[in-house]
Amino acid sequence: MAFRLANRMNNLKASEIRELLKLAEMPEIISFAGGMPAPELFPIKEMEFVTKKVLEDEGKFALQYGPTEGYKPLRKIIAEQRMIVSGVKVDESNILITSGSQQGLDFTGRIFLDKDDIVICESPSYLGAINAFKAYEPKFVEIPMDDDGMIMEELEKALEKYPNAKFIYTIPDFQNPTGKTLSVDRRKRMVELAEKYNIPIIEDNPYGELIYEGEVLPSIKSFDKKGLVVYLGTFSKTFCPGLRIGWVCADHEILSKYIIVKQGADLQTNSMSQREAAIFMQNYDLNEHVNKIKQVYKKRRDLMLETMEKEFPKSCTFTHPKGGLFTWVTLPEGLDAAKILEICLKENVAFVPGGSFFPNGGHANHFRLNFSNMTEEKIVEGIKRLGKVLRSL
Known part of the structure; x- marks a missing residue:
């Protein structure tokens, strides 16, 4: 059926992140894609x-x-x-x-x-x-x-x-x-x-x-x-x-x-x-809860950055955030993170390609990693898988 849609719909597309979050449902995938909090820390x-x-x-x-x-x-x-x-x-x-x-x-x-x-x-x-x-x-x-x-x-x-x-x-x-x-x-x-x-x-x-x-x-x-x-x-x-x-x-x-x-x-x-x-x-004291999750996320951030230092090629650079949930990786010019993701998915590891974060396009040689949602064991294993792919390029 052909619906007569508003012209503005031509400018809209599904969120790349939301689509990638579907991968998190696959148990074999180590996903650094979403910006999700750690569910084990929810005050159930x-x-x-x-x-x-x-x-x-x-x-x-x-x-x-x-x-x-x-x-x-x-x-x-x-x-x-x-x-x-x-x-x-x-x-x-x-x-x-x-x-x-x-x-x-x-x-x-x-x-x-x-x-x-x-x-x-x-x-x-x-x-x-x-x-x-x-x-x-x-x-x-x-x-x-x-x-x-x-x-x-x-x-x-x-x-x-x-x-x-x-x-x-x-x-x-x-x-x-x-x-x-x-x-x-x-x-x-x-x-x-x-x-x-x-x-x-x-x-x-x-x-x-x-x-x-x-x-x-x-x-x-x-x-x-x-x-x-x-x-x-x-x-x-x-x-x-x-x-x-x-x-x-x-x-x-x-x-x-x-x-x-x-x-x-x-x-x-x-x-x-x-x-x-x-x-x-x-x-309850929300500040106390926030302090609890901060301790966990800091540990995961530190572990991810340390493992990236060991596993990533020197041609890749990345930010060292003092808070939040993300680090940002920059690849050498000419590399396309979206194409690299296709390879990484075969290694059962996922991230968000950086191009979607630039409203006017371009800048394909970046990607975002989230460190809050994965366990320490999965962070190490996932970064090792990712590093293996990056070193092979």
């Missing part, structure tokens, strides 16, 4: 207690419709506990609960973008954001990074050339896919440029609390004096991704637009999940 016993308590104490509300803005006690907890970690002082009126931060990205596209509008982003950038924005047919201006994140001189050049760009999209902490972190000085400078050109910053921060060296850095929003920064947060990396709880933190004027869009999208985020998240944090 605690959630059994929480779910029972929600149903016993608030069952008729948990199973009913709720306000679009979200469950007020949860919004209050996010404002007072999670945002304060990032150096942001707000109250619950600045918080909208979303169905994961991915929904916040989609809403951002709906609110800001018309066809051929300019989106400024890091190069490379998060594939899920690229796909969310592409639905609204913008043009992407990619800003290169160095070890301290997005290069501000290049950002300023882009703003001079495209002063009417709709927003700057950035993942400042342990960026997906590179693992790089934007320095504090550059965070301040980005806000200065945003104020100069009156352009919003979309700060996407799923990984900021997963820091393995040093202290949590102040968020870009913590330097925001004019309400130009829209902050997207989530519990997916630090708690339970299956709950699908994220949030938008913004000044009231722009947050009201997100609320209107959410009303048209799904009315509200799952009432049960919101209460489960709130009751968990009222009865």
Whole structure:
């Protein structure tokens, strides 16, 4: 049957990562593809207690419709506990609960973008954001990074050339896919440029609390004096991704637009999940849980990087992230990571080719590895398999 689809569907394709995640279901595959937390670290016993308590104490509300803005006690907890970690002082009126931060990205596209509008982003950038924005047919201006994140001189050049760009999209902490972190000085400078050109910053921060060296850095929003920064947060990396709880933190004027869009999208985020998240944090210390998973992920990161040093050819370079879930591998020019993946799958190891992280294409000689989801034994074996393929090229 020939459906008459919208023209914008021509620009959309299935997420390469989501397709690769299907491989994780095959027991013989060691997959470094997804950005998934370690399931053995989920607080299952605690959630059994929480779910029972929600149903016993608030069952008729948990199973009913709720306000679009979200469950007020949860919004209050996010404002007072999670945002304060990032150096942001707000109250619950600045918080909208979303169905994961991915929904916040989609809403951002709906609110800001018309066809051929300019989106400024890091190069490379998060594939899920690229796909969310592409639905609204913008043009992407990619800003290169160095070890301290997005290069501000290049950002300023882009703003001079495209002063009417709709927003700057950035993942400042342990960026997906590179693992790089934007320095504090550059965070301040980005806000200065945003104020100069009156352009919003979309700060996407799923990984900021997963820091393995040093202290949590102040968020870009913590330097925001004019309400130009829209902050997207989530519990997916630090708690339970299956709950699908994220949030938008913004000044009231722009947050009201997100609320209107959410009303048209799904009315509200799952009432049960919101209460489960709130009751968990009222009865348990989420910081303690985060510290527990940080210890495990740090160990896995260290092991992966050590094994890569031993097994990868010297012609391959890779980032050494201080937090987050990923390292980014650069191959010699001329090599195509997508074609190498085909070989690796025959060796029962998987990764995400890097080309999809560049909205304007190219850069085929990169790939992303995740270290959070595999056991230490599988990390060593998987990197050995990958190294064997790379040395044979």
